[in-house]
Structure formats: C-alpha cells, structure tokens
Amino acid sequence: MIDMVRLLAVVERDLKKFQRNPVVLGMSIMMPIIYLIFLGNSFQGKLQGIPMVIVDQDTGPYARNLIDNLRAIEAGPETIEIFNMKDQKDAIRSIREGFYKAGLIIPPDFSKRVTLKRRPEVGLFLDNTDNISAETLRIVVKGALNSLDARYVPIRERTDEVHLRGVDLYRKVDYYQSLVPGVVIMAIFMGTLTTGAFNLVMDRFLGIDECYLLTPISKSDIVTGLIISGLFITTVIAVLVLAVSMVITGIPVIAGIKQYVSIIIVIILTTLGLLSLMFVILGRFNHPRVVGILSGFLNVILFFPSGAVYPIESFPQWLKALARVNPEAYAVDALKTILFKGAGLSSIVSDIAFLSAFTLLMMTISIVTFKRTV
Amino acid sequence: MGQDNKAIEVSGITKKFGSIVAVNNVSFDVIEDEIFGFLGPNGAGKTTLVRILTTLVKPTSGAARVAGYDVVKESDAVRHHIGVVPQAMTSDLDLTGYENMDIYGRFYSVAAKERKERIKYLLETVGLTARAHDLVATYSGGMRRRLEIARVLVHRPGILFLDEPTIGLDPQSRHVVWDFLRKLREEFTMTVFLTTHYMEEAETLSGRVAIIDSGKIIALGSPSELKSQIPGNDIVSLTADKLSENIIDTIKNQNYVHKIVIENTTIRVYVDNGAQHLPQLIDEIRLSGGKILSAAIHEQSLEDVFIHHTGKSIREEEVRKVSYLVGAGTPQKWGR
Ligand SMILES: Nc1ncnc2c1ncn2[C@@H]1O[C@H](COP(=O)(O)OP(=O)(O)OP(=O)(O)O)[C@@H](O)[C@H]1O
Ligand SMILES: [Mg+2]
Numbered sequence: 056m057i058d059m060v061r062l063l064a065v066v067e068r069d070l071k072k073f074q075r076n077p078v079v080l081g082m083s084i085m086m087p088i089i090y091l092i093f094l095g096n097s098f099q100g101k102l103q104g105i106p107m108v109i110v111d112q113d114t115g116p117y118a119r120n121l122i123d124n125l126r127a128i129e130a131g132p133e134t135i136e137i138f139n140m141k142d143q144k145d146a147i148r149s150i151r152e153g154f155y156k157a158g159l160i161i162p163p164d165f166s167k168r169v170t171l172k173r174r175p176e177v178g179l180f181l182d183n184t185d186n187i188s189a190e191t192l193r194i195v196v197k198g199a200l201n202s203l204d205a206r207y208v209p210i211r212e213r214t215d216e217v218h219l220r221g222v223d224l225y226r227k228v229d230y231y232q233s234l235v236p237g238v239v240i241m242a243i244f245m246g247t248l249t250t251g252a253f254n255l256v257m258d259r260f261l262g263i264d265e266c267y268l269l270t271p272i273s274k275s276d277i278v279t280g281l282i283i284s285g286l287f288i289t290t291v292i293a294v295l296v297l298a299v300s301m302v303i304t305g306i307p308v309i310a311g312i313k314q315y316v317s318i319i320i321v322i323i324l325t326t327l328g329l330l331s332l333m334f335v336i337l338g339r340f341n342h343p344r345v346v347g348i349l350s351g352f353l354n355v356i357l358f359f360p361s362g363a364v365y366p367i368e369s370f371p372q373w374l375k376a377l378a379r380v381n382p383e384a385y386a387v388d389a390l391k392t393i394l395f396k397g398a399g400l401s402s403i404v405s406d407i408a409f410l411s412a413f414t415l416l417m418m419t420i421s422i423v424t425f426k427r428t429v
Numbered sequence: 430m431g432q433d434n435k436a437i438e439v440s441g442i443t444k445k446f447g448s449i450v451a452v453n454n455v456s457f458d459v460i461e462d463e464i465f466g467f468l469g470p471n472g473a474g475k476t477t478l479v480r481i482l483t484t485l486v487k488p489t490s491g492a493a494r495v496a497g498y499d500v501v502k503e504s505d506a507v508r509h510h511i512g513v514v515p516q517a518m519t520s521d522l523d524l525t526g527y528e529n530m531d532i533y534g535r536f537y538s539v540a541a542k543e544r545k546e547r548i549k550y551l552l553e554t555v556g557l558t559a560r561a562h563d564l565v566a567t568y569s570g571g572m573r574r575r576l577e578i579a580r581v582l583v584h585r586p587g588i589l590f591l592d593e594p595t596i597g598l599d600p601q602s603r604h605v606v607w608d609f610l611r612k613l614r615e616e617f618t619m620t621v622f623l624t625t626h627y628m629e630e631a632e633t634l635s636g637r638v639a640i641i642d643s644g645k646i647i648a649l650g651s652p653s654e655l656k657s658q659i660p661g662n663d664i665v666s667l668t669a670d671k672l673s674e675n676i677i678d679t680i681k682n683q684n685y686v687h688k689i690v691i692e693n694t695t696i697r698v699y700v701d702n703g704a705q706h707l708p709q710l711i712d713e714i715r716l717s718g719g720k721i722l723s724a725a726i727h728e729q730s731l732e733d734v735f736i737h738h739t740g741k742s743i744r745e746e747e748v749r750k751v752s753y754l755v756g757a758g759t760p761q762k763w764g765r
Contacts (some may be wrong), residue, residue, distance in 0.1 A: 266519035
C-alpha cells in the first residue's frame with residue numbers, strides 16, 4: 056500500500072538531493088549531445104577521403120580513361136583521395152605501412168587487351184584489415200571499370216531499358232538526424248541509471264538506508280517514490296536533449312501539438328520502463344562500483360540492439376529476439392515514427408502497450424523482491 | 430497487550446552469522462517507562478540485538494515482542510511504535526538539519542503544524558537552531574549525532590532505541606545528550622533501550638542494566654544490585670615500584686581484603702571500607718618490602734562488575750591477565 060504523505064516525502068527528499076548537485080544535471084544533458092556530435096561525425100553514413108594509390112604502368116587511353124573515372128569520384132562524392140606512384144613494390148609497401156587503404160595497379164598491356172578484348176586485368180591491393188573501407192573501394196573501382204566504355208554509349212536513351220525512379224515516402228532524413236532518437240534514448244538511459252535505484256545503492260553504501268527502513272514507510276512507498284522523482288528528472292533531461300539535438304541536426308520542428316504530446320508520452324513510458332528495470336537489476340546492490348560496471352554493459356546490450364544505429368531487420372535471429380523484449384527498441388521505433396514520419400499516437404500503439412506492460416512487470420518484481428532487512 | 434507493563438519481551442533470541450554467534454540465547458524483559466541499559470564491549474552483540482528488536486535483522490531462533498507485537502511477524506506494527514538511532518550516522522549529508530527532521534516526521538505521518546513545532550523545539554534543545562538550515566555535510570560529528578537523536582523524537586515514539594548514542598562525542602557533548610534524555614523523560618513517558626560501552630552512561634541513565642559479553646547476558650539488575658554482587662564495597666588501586674609473591678600474599682592475607690586483580694604494577698584491591706583500611710594496608714606492604722607510589726580509593730562501578738564476571742575490562746585493550754579471588758585457596762585464573 057502507498058501512503059501519499061510518505062510517498063511525497065521520498066520524492067521531495069530525492070529531488071532536493073538532486074537539486075544540490077547541479078553538475079550532474081548539466082552533465083546528463085551535455086553528454087548525450089556530445090555523443091550525438093561525435094557519433095554523427097566519426098561514424099558517417101558514407102565514407103570519405105579514403106587514400107588510394109595508383110600505379111599506371113600502361114599510360115594508354117583506357118588507363119587514362121579509368122583514372123579519369125576515379126578522379127571524377129575523387130572530385131564528386133569525395134569517397135577517395137588519389138595518389139600516384141611509379142613503382143608497384145613501393146606502392147604495396149606504402150599500403151602495408153598504412154599510408155593508403157588500397158593500391159590500383161594498371162599493367163602495361165591493359166589498353167591493348169581492352170582494345171583486343173583479351174581479358175584485360177587490373178590489380179587491386181586492399182588493406183582488408185579495414186573492412187568497411189576495403190568494401191567501398193572494391194565497389195568504387197568496379198564502378199569505374201564498368202563505365203570504361205561509357206563514352207561509346209549512344210547519346211539517345213535506350214527505350215528497352217527499365218528505369219528505376221525511387222519515390223521517397225517521407226522527408227529526407229540524413230544520417231545525423233537519424234541518430235537523434237537513439238541519443239534521446241541514451242539520455243533516458245543515463246538519467247534512469249543515476250536516479251531511482253541508484254539512490255538505493257548509494258544509501259546502502261553510505262549506511263543511511265537504515266534511517267528510513269526503520270520507519271513505517273512501505274516498500275511500495277520507497278520504490279514508487281524514487282521512480283517518480285527519477286521520472287521527473289529524466290524526463291526534463293530527455294526533453295532538453297531532444298530539443299537541442301533537433302536544433303543541431305536541423306530536424307524541422309513538427310507542426311502538431313499532438314506530436315509533441317506523443318513524444319512526451321513515449322519519453323515518460325520509456326523512462327518508467329528503464330527506471331523499473333534498474334530497480335530489478337540494481338535493487339540488491341550496495342556499492343556504486345557495481346553500477347559503474349553494469350552501466351557500460353547494460354548500455355551495450357540495450358542500446359545497440361535497439362535499432363538506434365543499425366536497422367533491427369538486419370540482425371541475426373537471436374539478436375532480433377533480444378530486440379523484441381528490449382524497451383529501448385520500442386522507444387526508438389516510436390520516436391522515429393513520430394519524428395520522421397510525422398505520425399501520431401495511433402501508429403505507436405504497440406510500442407506504448409509494450410512499454411506499459413514492461414514497466415508494470417518490472418515494478419512489481421522490484422517491489423516484491425525489495426529487502427527491508429540489512 | 431497481555432502483560433500490560435512490558436514494553437519489550439525477549440525470549441531465547443539467538444542470531445548466527447555463519448559460524449559467529451552474535452547473540453546467544455538471550456532473554457529479558459523491559460518494563461514500560463524505564464531506561465534499560467545494555468552494556469558490553471565491542472563485538473558483544475549489542476547492535477545485532479537492537480537490529481533484531483527493530484526489525485532490521487531476522488533472528489536465527491527465539492522470539493521477541495516490542496510494544497506487544499512480534500518483531501518478525503508484525504514488523505510493520507513494531508515500526509509504528511518505535512524510534513531508533515542506529516549506531517552508524519544515518520542523517521542525510523545532502524539535506525539540511527531541518528530537512529532531515531522534516532522528511533523523517535513525514536515518514537511517520539506527523540501533521541505539518543505539529544511537525545514544525547516539534548522540530549523547532551527539538552533543534553533548540555540539542556542546540557542546533559543556529560545551524561538548522563545548513564547542510565548536514567557541514568556539521569561536526571557531534572552535531573550530526575545530536576541531530577539524529579533529535580530527529581528520532583519528531584514522532585514521539587513510545588519506545589526509543591539508542592545504539593551507542595554518545596559514541597565519538599566529547600565528554601561535554603555527552604553530558605548534553607544525557608541531560609537532554611533526562612529532560613525528555615520528565616516531559617513524556619517513554620521506554621528507552623540504550624546500548625553503550627561507557628560504564629558511566631549505563632550507570633547514570635539506566636534504571637536497570639544488562640551486561641552482555643560474547644552474545645550472552647552475564648548479569649542483569651539495577652546498577653546498585655549489580656554492584657552488590659561483587660565482594661567488598663570499595664576498590665583501592667595501588668601502584669607499587671615492584672611486586673613480589675611476598676607482597677601479593679601479604680595483601681591477600683588481610684582479613685578485610687576480598688579479592689585482588691593485578692595489572693602490570695597496579696593492584697586493584699576489593700576491600701570493605703577502603704578509607705579506614707588504606708593506611709593499614711600501606712603499612713603492611715612496606716613491612717613486606719614493597720613501596721607504594723600511589724594509592725586511590727574509588728567506589729565500585731559497573732566496570733568492576735564487568736571485570737568481576739568476565740575477568741577482563743570492558744575496554745579490550747586493557748584486558749587483565751590474571752585475577753585472584755581471596756579466600757578460594759590457591760590463586761585462581763579467571764577464564765573468559
Ligand atoms: N552482518 C554481519 N555478518 C557477519 N558477522 C556479523 C554481522 N553483523 C555482526 N556480526 C558479528 O556479530 C558480532 C556482534 O556484532 P555487533 O555489531 O552486534 O556488536 P556490538 O556489541 O554492537 O559491537 P560494537 O560495540 O563494536 O558496536 C561480531 O562478532 C560481529 O563481527
Ligand atoms: Mg554496535
């Protein structure tokens with residue numbers, strides 16, 4: 056049973072203590088935003104400026120043609136940066152030493168073989184320790200080779216060819232913007248980790264839990280009170296992080312008040328879900344070091360399978376299964392739906408249902424397993 | 430409540446932590462409105478017993494009732510009737526003194542107006558009014574302790590548990606706390622269960638005292654009853670330049686000497702009427718070749734009761750090695 060006077064006393068105690076530590080609030084807002092800036096810029100959607108060395112032993116027309124094509128990519132999408140070398144051995148050594156990610160060797164008879172259609176070949180030496188760059192370079196070079204004959208393609212369009220014209224259903228979302236839901240979830244995660252159950256751990260650590268365990272306060276008063284104060288603090292942090300992130304990444308401000316209400320509801324439910332999860336996980340511990348260790352671990356197993364950085368559809372089966380019970384996955388989905396598709400509450404009913412059920416289950420477990428004895 | 434005047438009933442409580450028996454088959458009653466002192470050295474089991482009686486620890490066996498309620502089966506009801514100052518400091522460093530008291534009062538559902546008045550009065554009484562709105566983090570240890578004692582009284586508990594309430598306080602603050610407790614008891618009826626390892630505290634505050642050692646109660650009664658159990662009525666402490674068998678025998682053979690306890694070159698002699706017999710005793714020692722450097726007479730205290738029962742001092746660092754009981758024939762070693 057919950058007693059309102061005691062419940063509010065728990066809430067007020069916690070909020071007062073938090074308010075006396077303004078640094079924590081500042082950091083809780085700053086860190087997810089810095090995270091957004093770092094992730095958005097270091098882990099770009101497409102690669103840029105991959106250094107590649109070319110050894111042209113042919114110097115014939117087709118070799119020039121190939122190099123021109125690559126130069127076009129260097130000048131256009133800037134995927135690669137081209138360097139020239141005379142000697143194949145030097146080039147390979149430089150790749151091994153880490154100066155270039157790849158070396159394109161054009162053998163002396165390349166143009167001749169192209170002209171005579173006698174299996175022309177080029178050598179591509181890849182630094183395959185950097186898989187992502189290597190894959191991209193392979194595609195780039197293939198593309199340049201395929202369009203070698205492009206200049207001989209008739210000007211007039213061929214009518215028997217199928218043309219693909221994609222139609223974007225929604226406003227264009229760039230990679231930077233697509234990270235915003237994840238960053239908001241990150242802010243919620245950190246907020247719920249450092250409020251709620253964390254107070255319990257700290258009180259135990261400092262030995263001051265006795266002073267309220269000895270009073271008539273009930274288990275539900277303690278758990279519910281700490282969840283309410285944690286909810287308040289975390290919601291404020293998450294909303295501020297969302298607002299700043301939208302400004303930084305240029306997500307247009309959505310028109311409807313309905314969408315704002317939906318966003319707040321999702322943030323609140325996600326916070327409740329994670330807060331009660333933290334109570335179940337951290338509820339029995341008495342040392343802040345445990346929270347430190349668990350924070351990194353929980354962040355990885357909750358955040359990465361959430362779909363915030365990579366689509367859930369491409370996960371292996373077991374990871375998909377994990378995503379199905381991961382509250383952060385539902386939160387990311389709901390936020391993406393509202394922020395990028397402009398949808399309202401009706402489109403995220405299943406997310407809301409899951410988050411509510413999850414919260415109820417976790418809260419019940421944490422109250423039942425709460426220990427009043429020391 | 431069946432027995433209407435028992436505030437606390439303890440029957441056969443045992444608490445084991447693995448192989449450690451912290452409390453060993455302890456039984457006693459605390460009468461309503463008395464101050465009951467629980468005296469024992471470090472590790473005797475005082476805190477464990479308080480925690481059992483205040484629902485924080487479950488006993489391994491035995492039962493206890495506090496305010497008529499079973500501490501295990503009716504722990505919620507017990508918590509409504511008690512106030513506890515644990516041994517460790519439990520005030521919140523991030524809150525002010527006033528806030529600490531206010532939140533506590535709300536945990537007990539004390540109405541706002543009453544809460545305010547009581548906090549004001551209590552802060553005044555423990556001398557913290559001027560610092561009421563400072564963070565507890567800025568308090569000294571003694572101030573923090575006084576705040577905690579004041580805090581537990583906001584809800585006017587019928588039974589108050591104090592686990593070493595003056596530990597770490599200087600003698601002056603200790604007297605402030607004692608006076609405060611006496612004053613409170615004049616104003617409200619309240620049963621107090623107090624643990625301590627300070628003799629003086631147990632002696633000056635308690636109506637009855639239980640002496641506990643290694644989890645067992647070894648003596649129980651009012652301070653004067655307990656003191657009457659030890660032989661003689663005064664203790665003469667003598668410091669000699671050297672001690673020989675001859676000198677010890679001489680002392681033991683005086684007919685007014687009941688018992689002696691030797692610690693280095695100091696001899697504690699349990700005598701009848703010390704003031705009258707001291708000159709004679711000094712003469713006898715001088716005749717047998719000893720030289721007395723200093724002599725003091727003091728009335729028996731609970732410390733002496735403890736030494737009498739256990740053969741060691743309450744302060745572990747002053748463990749007496751050997752003690753002799755005069756009249757029991759050959760010198761006898763007192764086991765633990
Ligand atoms: N949680 C625990 N786990 C294991 N042993 C414990 C625990 N609590 C107490 N003990 C042991 O029980 C015995 C009694 O401890 P307790 O704290 O009750 O003594 P105390 O009389 O309060 O001592 P002090 O004067 O030092 O406070 C000690 O030997 C102690 O080591
Ligand atoms: Mg103790």
